[in-house]
Amino acid sequence: QVQLQESGPGLVKPSQTLSLTCTVSGGSITTNYYYWSWIRQSPGKGLEWMGAITYSGSTYYSPSLKSRTSISRDTSKNQFTLQLSSVTPEDTAVYYCTRYRVHRDWGQRTQVAVHS
Numbered sequence: 001q002v003q004l005q006e007s008g009p010g011l012v013k014p015s016q017t018l019s020l021t022c023t024v025s026g027g028s029i030t031t032n033y034y035y036w037s038w039i040r041q042s043p044g045k046g047l048e049w050m051g052a053i054t055y056s057g058s059t060y061y062s063p064s065l066k067s068r069t070s071i072s073r074d075t076s077k078n079q080f081t082l083q084l085s086s087v088t089p090e091d092t093a094v095y096y097c098t099r100y101r102v103h104r105d106w107g108q109r110t111q112v113a114v115h116s
Contacts, residue, residue: 002025003024003026004022004106004107005025006020006021006022006096006110008021010110010112011112011113011115012087012091013115014087014116015086015087015088017086018083018084020038021081021082022036022038022080022081022082022107024036024099025078028078029073029079029080030055031055035052035053035055036054036073036099037051037099038051038082038096038097039096040094042091043092049062050084051069053071053072059071065084068084068086069084070083071083080097082097087114088114089115092113092114094110094111095109095111096110
Protein backbone atom coordinates (compact mmCIF):
# COMPACT_ATOMS: atom_id res chain seq x y z
CA GLN A 1 0.00 0.00 0.00
CA VAL A 2 1.60 3.23 -1.13
CA GLN A 3 1.73 6.13 1.29
CA LEU A 4 2.48 9.75 0.42
CA GLN A 5 3.39 12.37 2.98
CA GLU A 6 3.74 16.07 2.28
CA SER A 7 6.15 18.22 4.26
CA GLY A 8 7.12 21.86 4.21
CA PRO A 9 6.52 25.21 5.87
CA GLY A 10 3.03 26.09 6.91
CA LEU A 11 3.67 29.79 6.42
CA VAL A 12 5.42 31.58 3.56
CA LYS A 13 5.82 35.30 3.05
CA PRO A 14 4.72 36.99 -0.16
CA SER A 15 7.30 36.99 -2.98
CA GLN A 16 9.14 34.03 -1.47
CA THR A 17 9.41 30.55 -2.94
CA LEU A 18 7.27 27.80 -1.51
CA SER A 19 8.96 24.42 -1.35
CA LEU A 20 7.08 21.22 -0.50
CA THR A 21 8.38 17.67 -0.46
CA CYS A 22 6.41 14.47 -0.88
CA THR A 23 7.96 11.39 0.67
CA VAL A 24 6.71 8.14 -0.80
CA SER A 25 6.72 4.77 0.91
CA GLY A 26 5.38 1.43 -0.21
CA GLY A 27 6.23 2.08 -3.84
CA SER A 28 9.00 3.53 -5.99
CA ILE A 29 8.58 6.82 -7.83
CA THR A 30 10.37 5.20 -10.78
CA THR A 31 7.83 2.40 -11.18
CA ASN A 32 6.56 2.36 -14.75
CA TYR A 33 3.76 4.57 -15.84
CA TYR A 34 3.01 6.37 -12.59
CA TYR A 35 2.58 10.13 -12.59
CA TRP A 36 3.42 11.98 -9.39
CA SER A 37 1.47 15.19 -9.10
CA TRP A 38 0.82 18.21 -6.96
CA ILE A 39 -2.77 19.37 -6.52
CA ARG A 40 -4.04 22.19 -4.38
CA GLN A 41 -7.32 23.57 -3.13
CA SER A 42 -7.66 27.21 -2.18
CA PRO A 43 -10.35 28.31 0.27
CA GLY A 44 -13.74 28.23 -1.42
CA LYS A 45 -12.38 26.86 -4.67
CA GLY A 46 -12.12 23.52 -6.37
CA LEU A 47 -9.12 21.29 -6.84
CA GLU A 48 -6.36 22.66 -9.04
CA TRP A 49 -3.85 20.40 -10.71
CA MET A 50 -0.45 22.11 -10.62
CA GLY A 51 1.88 19.74 -12.36
CA ALA A 52 3.45 16.31 -12.42
CA ILE A 53 6.68 14.40 -12.76
CA THR A 54 6.53 11.00 -14.36
CA TYR A 55 8.20 7.71 -13.53
CA SER A 56 10.87 8.57 -16.11
CA GLY A 57 11.45 12.10 -14.87
CA SER A 58 9.48 14.05 -17.45
CA THR A 59 7.59 17.05 -16.14
CA TYR A 60 4.27 18.66 -17.03
CA TYR A 61 2.81 21.88 -15.66
CA SER A 62 -0.47 23.69 -15.56
CA PRO A 63 -0.30 26.49 -18.14
CA SER A 64 -1.54 28.99 -15.58
CA LEU A 65 1.26 28.14 -13.15
CA LYS A 66 4.03 27.05 -15.48
CA SER A 67 6.07 30.22 -15.17
CA ARG A 68 6.28 29.85 -11.38
CA THR A 69 6.35 26.09 -10.88
CA SER A 70 9.09 23.51 -10.82
CA ILE A 71 8.79 19.85 -9.89
CA SER A 72 11.83 17.69 -9.31
CA ARG A 73 12.65 14.38 -7.71
CA ASP A 74 15.27 12.59 -5.64
CA THR A 75 15.10 8.93 -6.52
CA SER A 76 17.59 7.99 -3.81
CA LYS A 77 15.16 9.30 -1.21
CA ASN A 78 12.00 8.34 -3.11
CA GLN A 79 10.79 11.92 -2.89
CA PHE A 80 9.51 14.56 -5.26
CA THR A 81 9.42 18.27 -4.64
CA LEU A 82 7.30 21.25 -5.63
CA GLN A 83 8.72 24.73 -5.85
CA LEU A 84 6.36 27.64 -6.42
CA SER A 85 8.03 31.00 -6.80
CA SER A 86 6.81 34.55 -6.21
CA VAL A 87 3.95 33.45 -4.01
CA THR A 88 1.04 35.73 -3.16
CA PRO A 89 -1.84 35.34 -0.68
CA GLU A 90 -3.77 33.69 -3.54
CA ASP A 91 -1.41 30.72 -3.22
CA THR A 92 -2.81 30.02 0.24
CA ALA A 93 -4.23 26.53 -0.04
CA VAL A 94 -4.21 22.95 1.05
CA TYR A 95 -1.59 21.12 -0.99
CA TYR A 96 -1.68 17.44 -1.88
CA CYS A 97 0.84 15.16 -3.49
CA THR A 98 -0.66 12.30 -5.43
CA ARG A 99 0.18 9.22 -7.41
CA TYR A 100 -1.79 8.48 -10.56
CA ARG A 101 -2.03 5.66 -13.02
CA VAL A 102 -5.46 4.14 -13.26
CA HIS A 103 -6.67 5.76 -10.07
CA ARG A 104 -5.27 8.42 -7.81
CA ASP A 105 -3.71 7.93 -4.41
CA TRP A 106 -3.57 11.00 -2.18
CA GLY A 107 -1.21 12.24 0.44
CA GLN A 108 -2.27 13.43 3.86
CA ARG A 109 -2.33 17.11 2.73
CA THR A 110 -0.54 20.09 4.08
CA GLN A 111 -1.87 23.56 4.71
CA VAL A 112 0.14 26.52 3.43
CA ALA A 113 -0.66 30.13 4.24
CA VAL A 114 0.93 33.06 2.43
CA HIS A 115 1.02 36.31 4.37
CA SER A 116 3.48 38.67 5.89
